[in-house]
Amino acid sequence: MKKEILIQSTAGLHAQLAAKLVHVASNFQADVKLEYADQTVDAKSVLGLMSLAVPSGENVTLIADGDDAENVILEIEKILE
Numbered sequence: 668m669k670k671e672i673l674i675q676s677t678a679g680l681h682a683q684l685a686a687k688l689v690h691v692a693s694n695f696q697a698d699v700k701l702e703y704a705d706q707t708v709d710a711k712s713v714l715g716l717m718s719l720a721v722p723s724g725e726n727v728t729l730i731a732d733g734d735d736a737e738n739v740i741l742e743i744e745k746i747l748e
Contacts, residue, residue, distance in 0.1 A: 668730070668731050668732070668736045668737060668740060669728055669729070669730050670728070670729045670740045670744065671726050671727070671728050671729075672726065672727055672728075672729055672743075672744055672747045672748060673724070673725070673726050673747075673748065674721050674722070674723055674724065674725050674726070674727060674747055675723065675724075675747070675748055676723055676747075677723050678723065679720070679721050679722040679723045679725070680716060680717075680719060680720075680721035680727070680747075682713070682717060684746070684747070685713050685716040685717055686713055687746050688701075688710060688716060688743055688746055688747070689710070689711055689712065689713050689716065691739070691742050691743055691746060692710045692711045692739060692743060693711050694742075695731075695733070695735045695738065695739040695742075696733050696734060696735055697731045697732060697733030697734065697735050697736040697738075697739045698731065698732045698733055699711060699729070699730070699731045699739055699743070700729075700730040700731075701715075701716060701719065701727055701728070701729055701730075702727065702728040702729075702730060703719045703721050703725065703727045703728070704719070706718075706719055707730070710729070710743070727747075729743055729744070
């Protein structure tokens with residue numbers, strides 16, 4: 668399952684936001700990835716997310732695979748939008 672999400676935080680995908688995302692993603696069994704600028708990283712890795720350096724106003728693609736993929740995407744979407 669894929670979902671495109673706009674990063675609305677004025678600081679982009681910063682450390683605190685990345686940590687929240689990892690915390691939420693880690694509560695699900697699904698394999699969760701975040702894609703930006705032709706790079707794909709594990710959404711359960713703060714360092715991976717930070718390495719993307721996503722600025723505010725950019726779209727990222729959230730990719731989840733597993734039984735609870737739809738639920739994890741909905742929860743992460745709440746954090747990022």
